[in-house]
Amino acid sequence: MSPAELFEHLGGWFYLITAGLVALDAPVPPTPSELFVIGSGALASTGDVGVVPAILAAWLGCWAGDIGLYALFRHRLTHVLDRWGWGRRVHRGIRSLLAKAGPAPSLAGLFVLRFVSGGRTASMAAAGIAGIRWRVFLWFSGLGAFTWSCYMVGLGWLTGEATGLPWWVSAVMGMVLGTLAGLVIAGIVAWRRRAEAGRGPGER
Template sequence: MALLPSLLAAWLGCWAGDIGLYALFRFQLTGLLDRASWGQRIHRGILRLLDKAGPAPGYASLFVLRFVSGGRTASMAAAGIAGIPWGPFLALSGIGSAVWSVYMVGLGWFTGSATGLPFWASAVVGMGLGTLAGLIIAGIVAIRRRSGRGDG
């Protein structure tokens, strides 16, 4: 497997998706959301979350939330609705996309190399390891929040 082209393709694809989601919510989708009552509720909910989080967690979410299921979409939508400037958005999203790509491609490469199993079995092992890592991180965050030590 060509590792560098895989990393580059994953990074560019992830970053392009981030930019597309951000642009949709910044320039178009909120108007479409506001046409329906359910969309208005979603829009108000996102705005309430942004008010509670403040600017620093909003910026941090562009990098961190992509590792949580559904978090990437939510953070890109929130960034677009909040009107986070293009410069910080592109930088944080680009860095987050690169780290995510290294993690995902590296996980696939590692499990494929370490197990020697067929592709599908290595993919299952990789998904299991990735899910386990996510659960551990989510558990640590939940414990920190409950103990009052977490910032967000």
């Protein structure tokens, strides 16, 4: 059985696996969650999976991963990760992303940066370090996770409808388009940061 046939016959487990991978993607960005999320949209275009369950699975997984990573840094539980070799590697990876993205969190960042490669991890960890209130965090994170899920599933659905190719091909094409969109967003964020850094205190 080919990988495509295997995924197509997973049935309800497909949603659970998708949710689990999306949650894991928060602390471990290389997790191939986007392939499943965009792929679920492509499968929805052929009627193999439902659009609503696909969005719900991605949303709940995304929100759960956000909350877990935020809590880890808010309550300073990273020493738990450091007990194991794989945990130390994960911790180093998160710290590396924080160093690249900058430690200053923003409420807009909880919403926008998840569309940028590694941005979700950095923004959730930064929010925990900064101690953003739980209620505020849950609201912005939940809204951002839902928007991201609709966007990713919709991207797969539109790609599948437009091409009529096998779902996994549409998923790969959707990932390429999503990556390009993420690069545009990352460029805009970087430009805004440079512009703000170049202003004097009296110009803000």
